[in-house]
Amino acid sequence: MNRNSILSILFLLGLLACGPKRLQREYMPHSVHFAHRDWWIKSSPEIQGPGSNVFSYRNVWVDWQGHLHLKVREKDNRWTCAEVYTKDSLGYGRYEMEVEGQLGDLDPYLVFGFFTWDPHTFEDQANSEIDIEFSRWGFPLAPRVLHYSVHPVSLQKLFLERFQSSNSNPQNWNGRSRHIMEWRDTSITFYSYRINRRDEELLESFHYSFKNPPRKKGVEGQFSEAITVPKPGESNQARFNLWIFGAKEAPLNERETEIIIRDFRYEAY
Template sequence: MRIKTSYLLILLIVNTVIFQACEDETDPFVEPKKTNRTIEFSGMEWIVRKTDQDLAGPGPNYFSDVEENVWVDGEGRLHLKIRQVGGKWQCSGVSLRRSLGYGKYIFYLASDLTDLDPNVVAGLFTYMNDNEEIDIEFSQWGDPQNINAQFAVQPSYIDGNKVRFDIMPRDNNLSTHFFDWKPNNIKFGSYHGHSLEPKPDDLINSWLYNGENIPPDSNERLKINLWLFRGAAPKDMQEAELIIERVEIH
């Protein structure tokens, strides 16, 4: 009897270990672990994008997962960089490993968004496919005369699916940006400083989208990237950096 009980206990432990090992592979809302580098940021696990020697969208660009391109500093802030290595410009991006669905996605940035090179694009977005995507983007899209920010719901070429606006310089580089994704609407907001209750003069822009292209709650991923428009080198030929102090999802 004692032998049989011990055997059953061992079998239970083995099955539990096997189940836990396979859990990530079978849960459609958790991306399976890959050989790509992962990082911990804002209490969540992120996969660092890597394309090796292949060009990939957006851009197209090369994306590198080395620590010189993507790292978390001693204060817990995420850094993304565009660097030139061996004559090639390497961009950077991270993807949340777990799909979280509807909710309020808040980004606290610590970079001067008005100082980005015209060819640099910084993106905060959820992505399932090219037609199921919610974007906050900072770029002049190659033209120094363009305004430098936009809220968009893909496909953004459809009238009413995009709002463009300008972010003006401030004494510090702190700004807060969010989208609140619900089944019937998406609310966007951008503020100077780090607050969700800004003073009136801290409001940069806000937008309520209730069009026909609200993505369903599916198996999307939250992503942050820093890349080059049409794969073109920065006009000033200098490296670029985006600093995200933290991300909150409610």
């Protein structure tokens, strides 16, 4: 066996050895420190929800200014998404983010979400989920891009009182904006501000209260208890994500997208 053949075999063995290590690294827990908090990064080579996505720690980082970056990108012919969530448990309170990006021109297949979630409260509190989301939900000509919701928002039909889609011009959300969720035991109120050079302007709000009818959540044949305003569970988290909607394997325009969360604040009530 000549020298070149030996080198080729050694190279192939090296690739085989690195493969499991790369997979192991994807499964390892990764975290970032942002806005005076520690955040877990969702990362796995397997498909996970929301949608049918692969999430990678490589799509999340904090820059030298302390801003959190989320990115959807392609590597090795595979599109991957980004999600982070607080290590500590949060409850009733004021959740606030300042975000920067072209949210008004977000790819029709992409969703940027700022929301609360508890993995253990499906049966009694519909996962304690409230959302601010930017998306056109797969419709390129959809005129609305900003949406508020208090889950559950649907069970065979939409519960119209549990969500609101903003009529504001989507271009208002290009650049910097500030968004707030005020979560109390009797109500949830949302606010969205456009940040200009010298000031900011309130462009959208939505108020939801216990006076609305209770609703159930249905998932794969299971149903939650009927709820009005969800209660936070013991593992309630604040989350940010950027992901591909539905069963799509890539953004419609097949371009990488990056969103910057400049700040996050939480004040307990």
